[in-house]
Amino acid sequence: MIVATWNLNSIKMRLAQLLDWLAQHQPDIVCLQEIKTTDENFPAQALAQAGYRSAVAGQKTYNGVAILTRQASTPEPTALQINIPGYEDPQRRLLAATVGDLRVVNTYFPNGQAVGSDKYTYKLSWIEALSNWLHSQLAAHPKLLLAGDFNIAPEPEDVHDPQAWEGRILYSDPERAAFKALLSLGLQDSFRLFEQPERSYTWWDYRNLAFRKKMGLRIDHILLSAALAKQCSACTIDIAPRKNEGPSDHAPVMVRLMP
DNA sequence: ATGGCCCGTAGAACGGGA
Helix, strand or coil: CEEEEEECCCHHHHHHHHHHHHHHHCCCEEEEECCCCCCCCCCHHHHHHCCEEEEEECCCCCCCEEEEEECCCCCCCEEEEECCCCCCCCCCCEEEEEECCEEEEEEECCCCCCCCCHHHHHHHHHHHHHHHHHHHHHHHCCCEEEEEECCCCCCHHHECCHHHHCCCCCCCHHHHHHHHHHHCCCEEEHHHHCCCCCCCCCEECCHHHCCCCCCEECCEEEEEEHHHHCCEEEEEECCHHHHCCCCCCECCEEEEECC
């Protein structure tokens, strides 16, 4: 089984690329972030024709997440959860679903804008609320997968120039500590379970030829509970879509899970 | 390097992204 995550930066702009990518890789479950549209305007019909169900937590203009499940290989998702229970938030940043024995938590972490800003405070409080909720989710669901755009580069090797990024948004110590706190719940960074190429990133600024210069950050992740980590045989970043005409600034990440 | 690029909402620039 393949589970993937991809921040599309508008599903409207990227629908054709998404359909191409689905046809090429036939992932079983896909977590999408920054769909930037409402439930009503989500292209569920085009995706259904491509063989995928859509579960959507949409929002006009900003944010918005969705989980696609492949009709041919997965059961109907159940126990849908929009946003973190008990955490009041008009922004749509979390969608969880149970697919078979798998609990899928799709997340779009706040960006934080700048260290010390109101949005930074929101980011840290949002992650803390997520952590608290995940603690009970993990107790209820041994096979839990936390995927999405975390907007955190956890380690120096996840940043093209760690010295330049020191203390800055996406790489500040409190953000990295919050990421470690998620791991300490019993989650593992699937990407680091395997040997990986140097300078592996999932996001590159649109400006200044950042992709070509390999000036990126690894901020999109798939974390696995212990039971799932045992089943995981690969985790890869697919940089091919970043070479498309009019790409998302994020690349998809995918894991293979053995039965 | 102050910003460069891209999206949605606008109906021109601007907020937001990272």
